[in-house]
Amino acid sequence: MTQDIYVIIEHLQGNILDISYVMLAAAKELSVTTGGNVTAVLLGENCKELSSNFNADTVLYIEHKSLAHFTSDAYQNTLTDLIEKENPRVVLFGNTSIGSDIAGVISARLGLPLINSCKKFENGKYISQICGGKINVEGDLPEPTALITMLPGGYKLENGKTDKPPEIINYDPPSLDNLNVMFIKYLEPETSDVDITQQKILVSVGRGIQTEDNLDLAIELAKILGGTVCASRPVVDQGWLPISRMVGKSGKNVKPKLYFALGISGAPEHIEGIMDSETIIAINTDPSAPIFDIATYGAEVDLLDLTELLIEKIEAG
Amino acid sequence: MTTSALEELSITESFYESLFEVEEGERIRTCLQCATCSGVCPFGYLMEYPPGKMISMMRANLFDKVLDSESVWMCISCYACTEVCPKKIPLTPGLMTRVKEELLLAGNIPSELQSALEFSQRYGNPLGESPKKRADWIRGVTPPIPLMKEIARPVDILWFVGDYPSYHPRIQQTSRAFANILNALDIDFGILGREESSDGDSQRLAGEKGLFEILAEKNGKVFENYQFNEIVTTDPHAYNAIKNEYPKLGISYPVRHYSEFLFERLEQIKPLLVNEVNAKVAYHDPCYLGRVNGIYDPPRELIKAIPGIDLVEMSHNRETSLCCGGGGGGMWLDGYQWERAHVRLSEWRVREAVSSGAEILAVACPYEPPRFEDAAKMVQGASTLNIKDVIELLAVSIGE
Amino acid sequence: MNIVVIEKLVPDLVEELEISDTGTSLDMEWLRLIINEFDDHALEQAILIKESSDAHITVISPQFEGVDDILFTAISKGADRVIKLAGDFENDLNSHALARTLSNIVKEINPDLVLTGVQANNDLDGSVGPLLSEYLGIPYVGYVAGVSIENENVKVRKEYPGGLGAEMLVTMPALLGIQAAESPPRYVAISKIRQAMKTAEIVEMDVSDLDTSGGPPVNRMYLPESGERATMIEGDEEQVAARLIEIFKELDVL
Numbered sequence: 013m014t015q016d017i018y019v020i021i022e023h024l025q026g027n028i029l030d031i032s033y034v035m036l037a038a039a040k041e042l043s044v045t046t047g048g049n050v051t052a053v054l055l056g057e058n059c060k061e062l063s064s065n066f067n068a069d070t071v072l073y074i075e076h077k078s079l080a081h082f083t084s085d086a087y088q089n090t091l092t093d094l095i096e097k098e099n100p101r102v103v104l105f106g107n108t109s110i111g112s113d114i115a116g117v118i119s120a121r122l123g124l125p126l127i128n129s130c131k132k133f134e135n136g137k138y139i140s141q142i143c144g145g146k147i148n149v150e151g152d153l154p155e156p157t158a159l160i161t162m163l164p165g166g167y168k169l170e171n172g173k174t175d176k177p178p179e180i181i182n183y184d185p186p187s188l189d190n191l192n193v194m195f196i197k198y199l200e201p202e203t204s205d206v207d208i209t210q211q212k213i214l215v216s217v218g219r220g221i222q223t224e225d226n227l228d229l230a231i232e233l234a235k236i237l238g239g240t241v242c243a244s245r246p247v248v249d250q251g252w253l254p255i256s257r258m259v260g261k262s263g264k265n266v267k268p269k270l271y272f273a274l275g276i277s278g279a280p281e282h283i284e285g286i287m288d289s290e291t292i293i294a295i296n297t298d299p300s301a302p303i304f305d306i307a308t309y310g311a312e313v314d315l316l317d318l319t320e321l322l323i324e325k326i327e328a329g
Numbered sequence: 330m331t332t333s334a335l336e337e338l339s340i341t342e343s344f345y346e347s348l349f350e351v352e353e354g355e356r357i358r359t360c361l362q363c364a365t366c367s368g369v370c371p372f373g374y375l376m377e378y379p380p381g382k383m384i385s386m387m388r389a390n391l392f393d394k395v396l397d398s399e400s401v402w403m404c405i406s407c408y409a410c411t412e413v414c415p416k417k418i419p420l421t422p423g424l425m426t427r428v429k430e431e432l433l434l435a436g437n438i439p440s441e442l443q444s445a446l447e448f449s450q451r452y453g454n455p456l457g458e459s460p461k462k463r464a465d466w467i468r469g470v471t472p473p474i475p476l477m478k479e480i481a482r483p484v485d486i487l488w489f490v491g492d493y494p495s496y497h498p499r500i501q502q503t504s505r506a507f508a509n510i511l512n513a514l515d516i517d518f519g520i521l522g523r524e525e526s527s528d529g530d531s532q533r534l535a536g537e538k539g540l541f542e543i544l545a546e547k548n549g550k551v552f553e554n555y556q557f558n559e560i561v562t563t564d565p566h567a568y569n570a571i572k573n574e575y576p577k578l579g580i581s582y583p584v585r586h587y588s589e590f591l592f593e594r595l596e597q598i599k600p601l602l603v604n605e606v607n608a609k610v611a612y613h614d615p616c617y618l619g620r621v622n623g624i625y626d627p628p629r630e631l632i633k634a635i636p637g638i639d640l641v642e643m644s645h646n647r648e649t650s651l652c653c654g655g656g657g658g659g660m661w662l663d664g665y666q667w668e669r670a671h672v673r674l675s676e677w678r679v680r681e682a683v684s685s686g687a688e689i690l691a692v693a694c695p696y697e698p699p700r701f702e703d704a705a706k707m708v709q710g711a712s713t714l715n716i717k718d719v720i721e722l723l724a725v726s727i728g729e
Numbered sequence: 730m731n732i733v734v735i736e737k738l739v740p741d742l743v744e745e746l747e748i749s750d751t752g753t754s755l756d757m758e759w760l761r762l763i764i765n766e767f768d769d770h771a772l773e774q775a776i777l778i779k780e781s782s783d784a785h786i787t788v789i790s791p792q793f794e795g796v797d798d799i800l801f802t803a804i805s806k807g808a809d810r811v812i813k814l815a816g817d818f819e820n821d822l823n824s825h826a827l828a829r830t831l832s833n834i835v836k837e838i839n840p841d842l843v844l845t846g847v848q849a850n851n852d853l854d855g856s857v858g859p860l861l862s863e864y865l866g867i868p869y870v871g872y873v874a875g876v877s878i879e880n881e882n883v884k885v886r887k888e889y890p891g892g893l894g895a896e897m898l899v900t901m902p903a904l905l906g907i908q909a910a911e912s913p914p915r916y917v918a919i920s921k922i923r924q925a926m927k928t929a930e931i932v933e934m935d936v937s938d939l940d941t942s943g944g945p946p947v948n949r950m951y952l953p954e955s956g957e958r959a960t961m962i963e964g965d966e967e968q969v970a971a972r973l974i975e976i977f978k979e980l981d982v983l
Binding site for chain 3: 113121
């Protein structure tokens with residue numbers, strides 16, 4: 013068994029997903045306590061060069077045509093084989109559509125402990141968040157190999173990047189016959205709508221907006237501030253805004269100058285998408301809403317009344 | 330007859346027959362098709378099947394088409410139709426509510442309403458607030474408001490507070506004002522606090538009979554634990570439920586709306602009204618106090634007793650009062666209705682208040698202040714219109 | 730087509746959460762439990778499949794406060810059989826233990842499709858779905874927001890960030906972690922649920938001797954420190970609006 017920390021890199025359509033850099037940053041910091049190397053594990057086909065800015069000691073590159081596009085069982089089989097052979101101390105997965113599809117299966121297959129929704133490490137202990145971000149859990153890293161899924165937000169992306177490309181080692185995949193999940197095609201999002209990731213000013217609405225027509229207020233406010241409206245998942249689920257406007261885990265990551273959150277509680281899945289905003293202002297009548305932990309400014313007033321007043325006052329000049 | 334025609338016949342028939350279970354329901358047989366109901370209905374022009382047309386569809390054995398249509402969700406159970414029907418058919422409880430019940434059974438309801446109903450079932454209030462916080466509004470009120478569980482003794486009056494008066498910040502003001510009045514009159518009262526559940530009346534009118542029964546039963550059990558002479562409520566919907574519907578479930582208690590209760594004590598109140606309120610006041614008759622329960626004068630007498638007030642009437646008043654749009658589930662169909670109407674009934678009413686020259690629009694139902702205050706922001710000339718519950722006017726006149 | 734839906738009850742976040750005296754778990758006494766929202770979607774997806782083709786749905790849920798309610802609700806929505814895993818799960822039930830217990834029962838049923846929510850708010854040791862799929866030896870795809878049956882396979886839409894999706898074809902039997910059903914969970918009238926309570930039966934399976942291992946080591950659970958909390962703007966809407974406009978000007982937004 014080694015003290016190495018493996019980071020399972022996530023990529024789609026030729027792009028490395030941000031969570032990978034969060035995990036690399038986490039691994040670097042954790043390795044100071046555990047000792048051992050940080051090894052980025054990159055699965056795919058013809059994508060070795062994607063690893064050039066990984067802040068890792070080594071890259072294990074595993075290539076196979078069945079790994080060209082993520083499918084759960086191809087990744088599960090490959091990684092089970094790798095972990096069984098190499099016995100790392102810790103394996104980091106993203107708490108994502110990719111990582112969560114494989115971590116649990118590997119845990120059950122190899123009988124290894126699994127820790128979910130980890131935000132960060134402190135003194136070699138994991139700190140996970142459960143119950144919508146309302147509860148923190150701290151514990152030791154179990155032995156022999158701890159499988160951990162990570163949430164974004166605990167580490168800066170830049171700390172996972174480097175300008176010195178790490179050493180790449182080619183690793184052989186196991187035989188990947190008899191796979192049960194077949195990738196057919198990507199389903200592109202509708203691109204006709206505005207790209208909220210490019211917007212500097214965002215007015216975001218959550219469940220607190222209550223009804224579809226209250227949305228008009230948010231839209232008006234966004235307009236006079238020179239920005240755009242976006243939303244958390246519940247609002248998009250209702251069909252009040254298209255999915256292209258969704259911010260958070262299953263939506264987009266935004267980096268605006270101002271993120272004005274109306275009636276958003278701040279569940280981790282949403283916070284994920286707004287961590288890189290410059291200024292976050294949150295309006296929510298619930299003083300214990302987790303969003304106040306990351307917002308710059310906050311107020312516990314009625315968001316509809318406030319929005320109307322803002323529109324009124326700004327228009328009055 | 331074809332098989333489908335036979336099936337249609339039985340849907341219409343079985344629905345038709347279920348209408349007779351409602352009090353005076355058989356009167357539906359005597360409908361003249363005069364269309365007065367459809368004409369007076371505030372949203373009748375937007376319904377595919379306003380009340381009168383529903384009846385004609387029934388008579389033509391085409392009722393399944395009515396059940397396929399969603400337009401009944403434009404109905405706010407304001408009783409305008411019931412009030413004007415020359416044949417006294419109980420259109421609101423006997424027809425509109427029944428149709429909503431059918432649609433609900435089929436799972437066919439707007440999502441806003443779905444949330445309100447699910448919250449009512451889970452948290453005992455349609456707002457989705459924690460039941461533990463139902464009495465949070467009494468914090469800091471002096472003298473402290475007695476909680477029945479804590480004082481553990483009989484009281485004269487059990488004050489049934491209600492959902493919006495407990496949780497909604499604007500209406501909590503009215504609740505505190507009422508506590509002041511009760512104390513000024515030395516009334517021995519108590520509230521249920523966390524033990525209180527939604528009265529269930531609006532949920533019932535929105536078609537959820539089963540939910541209403543669960544809520545009523547819950548309240549009934551709590552009532553049984555305590556001793557009091559009568560129930561007084563600041564909410565006409567709770568008043569309607571406890572007075573007219575709860576007894577059908579075997580839960581029978583004397584109950585009055587605050588306006589009747591205070592009117593009875595008018596001679597005691599008059600000397601306490603020391604501060605003048607110099608304003609023209611128009612009183613809005615809430616549907617469930619006025620049309621449904623015939624209480625028109627007590628609130629007016631209370632207002633007139635306040636020195637300085639000039640009481641004016643709006644063009645629609647008493648039996649013809651215009652609904653604020655909140656009752657019978659309307660609070661939770663707001664988005665749905667707005668999408669189709671692009672006008673709110675509350676705005677219509679506020680416009681009327683403005684044309685009557687009123688400076689204050691006085692109300693007596695918890696749904697009204699937020700609805701009218703929102704509307705006042707949208708209506709030209711209404712920016713200076715104040716919305717106050719009669720309780721608040723009395724409390725101001727009585728002073729601290 | 731034989732479908733199994735796994736549902737569980739999780740802490741309702743409307744209420745304040747409290748830590749138990751041991752400091753390592755949630756205080757279950759005052760906890761209000763609610764059906765895991767994603768499991769509700771899983772059931773809805775199963776019902777949608779049943780509505781478009783012939784299917785038999787079995788819903789299984791471990792015994793927590795309120796389990797009877799959610800099982801009768803499942804019946805009134807269209808489930809055919811409901812099973813309660815009876816036992817005293819005092820300090821919650823970790824996903825590994827639940828998955829292990831479920832695997833024996835589900836193996837007996839031998840379904841074509843197992844649906845469950847992709848995640849739950851108290852999954853400290855991961856979600857049930859992937860674990861159960863491995864104990865059953867069937868493939869798993871999670872974050873599914875669209876399901877259609879194609880002969881012996883099931884076609885799914887898997888959600889990726891940013892509105893991107895991927896179409897995958899999975900051989901059956903398979904286990905899917907549902908993110909969203911094709912339409913939101915339907916409303917069911919209380920009278921229907923009460924009706925189900927009178928006519929339907931919940932099958933009870935005793936699992937009190939289950940293997941509870943699998944949870945991660947916990948030193949402590951705690952509510953996050955406010956620490957770098959937001960600077961709160963005091964006052965009513967008027968005052969807040971005025972201050973916000975100042976801030977907007979400072980930020981060069983206005």
